[in-house]
């Protein structure tokens with residue numbers, strides 16, 4: 001009997017340096033056994049030192065990529081990353097709806113580690129209005145959760161309140177990532193499915209080699225959903241994947257180096 005190949009799609013920006021964006025997503029899909037496909041929304045000139053330039057792909061071309069995939073290669077799961085503008089968010093959201101795609105992971109990418117704007121400020125409302133209600137799993141980091149909720153998140157209670165708020169906005173499941181709380185020795189990713197809160201704990205690694213952690217984490221969830229895993233199982237594997245990717249740095253470039261996408265498979269074979 002022919003087995004079904006899990007197909008995972010990333011709708012995101014390209015990172016020329018290979019540590020984040022489309023490149024990180026495809027590497028992660030491959031490592032977790034999913035066939036990777038991409039819709040490129042923007043091209044960034046980027047390396048470990050930062051983002052040097054951004055070119056948004058014309059919205060018609062974003063739509064054509066989406067249609068090409070829908071016409072021939074239906075994904076079992078998809079993730080969105082850097083969407084940059086209101087027009088791209090509207091087009092991506094309406095086509096996800098039209099194609100009835102599910103297992104949608106929304107990584108609400110806003111600002112790169114070096115401070116560059118990967119989502120225009122005027123596009124935050126569009127993201128909330130059009131894309132958030134389509135999210136089977138929404139994966140904000142702390143600053144993104146603060147932007148989306150309009151609240152400051154200072155502690156566990158704040159994170160739980162933010163998760164409830166985002167659920168009320170329409171995201172079915174939420175993971176608020178804990179990488180941006182440097183005082184926590186065990187970075188906690190808080191998962192909320194509308195009923196229960198689960199804390200996925202890791203071990204904080206003191207390192208500058210964290211470029212692309214958010215993209216890689218969301219891509220690992222997507223690959224696992226494509227393989228038929230439940231949302232909570234997918235988050236658990238993603239947490240293990242990113243922990244190992246951060247723990248075995250490649251030390252490439254002179255800035256925030258990329259994580260090691262090989263580490264998880266190498267250590268779990």
Ligand SMILES: Nc1ncnc2c1ncn2[C@@H]1O[C@H](COP(=O)(O)OP(=O)(O)O)[C@@H](O)[C@H]1O
Pocket residue numbers: 140141142177178179180187188189202203204205206207210212213214215217239242243246
């Ligand atoms: N220094 C670190 N040590 C261990 N885990 C980390 C570290 N930094 C981030 N993580 C983990 O990496 C994932 C991405 O988190 P985060 O860095 O908050 O996202 P983003 O890249 O979107 O800002 C989360 O699972 C988080 O807990």
Ligand SMILES: Cc1ncc(COP(=O)(O)OP(=O)(O)O)c(N)n1
Pocket residue numbers: 012013014015020021022044046081082109111112113114118210211212213214215216256
């Ligand atoms: C093209 C592109 N997309 C997303 C990001 C942000 O990636 P993230 O995983 O949040 O990691 P940092 O950039 O914050 O290290 C990006 N940089 N480029």
